[in-house]
Amino acid sequence: MWNERGFDAIRPADGEFCQSSGHEGDFVSVRRPFAWKKGKYTYRLTRMDRETVGDKPYTWVGAFVRVHATDENIFVGALRFKGENLMLDGKVAPASAEAVYPKGVPDYADTAVKDGSLVITVGAPVAGRDKRRVKLIDATK
Structure with a gap:
C-alpha cells in the first residue's frame, strides 16, 4: 500500500514477513513464502474487520491464496486502509x-x-x- 509507513497498518500472517520502506516512495506490504506447484491458484482480497483510529474509520483488507487442488485458503496478510466503504474504482x-x-x-x-x-x-x-x-x-x- 502506497503512502503509508506505519507498522500499525500491517498484519502479516503468523511468523511471516512484512515491509515498511521508502526506497520507492513510502509503502507497506505483507509477504509469505510459498512452495508453488503445478496447479490452479486464486489470489483473493477480502474485506476483514474495521477499526477506528483517532476519530477516523479504517478497514483491514486481507490477501489470501486458494489452492484449488486441496481447497486450502492461505492467509498472506492484511493491510489497514483508510475508510469503511472501500470499493475498487474505475481505474x-x-x-x-x-x-x-x-x-x-x-x-x-x-x-x-x-x-x-x-x-x-x-x-x-x-x-x-x-x-x-x-x-x-x-x-x-
Whole structure:
C-alpha cells in the first residue's frame, strides 16, 4: 500500500514477513513464502474487520491464496486502509496484463492467456525467448 509507513497498518500472517520502506516512495506490504506447484491458484482480497483510529474509520483488507487442488485458503496478510466503504474504482477497468521477463534473469517462467485467465508456468526452462516484454491482454482493443 502506497503512502503509508506505519507498522500499525500491517498484519502479516503468523511468523511471516512484512515491509515498511521508502526506497520507492513510502509503502507497506505483507509477504509469505510459498512452495508453488503445478496447479490452479486464486489470489483473493477480502474485506476483514474495521477499526477506528483517532476519530477516523479504517478497514483491514486481507490477501489470501486458494489452492484449488486441496481447497486450502492461505492467509498472506492484511493491510489497514483508510475508510469503511472501500470499493475498487474505475481505474482498474478495463484490465490489461503484460509479462516482463528481466534481462539476465534465468528463463524459468512463462505466461499465456487461456480462456480469459492468465496461466503462469514456473519451473521449466523456456528456450528461445526473444521478447522481454509481452502484452498479454490489451484493454485498449
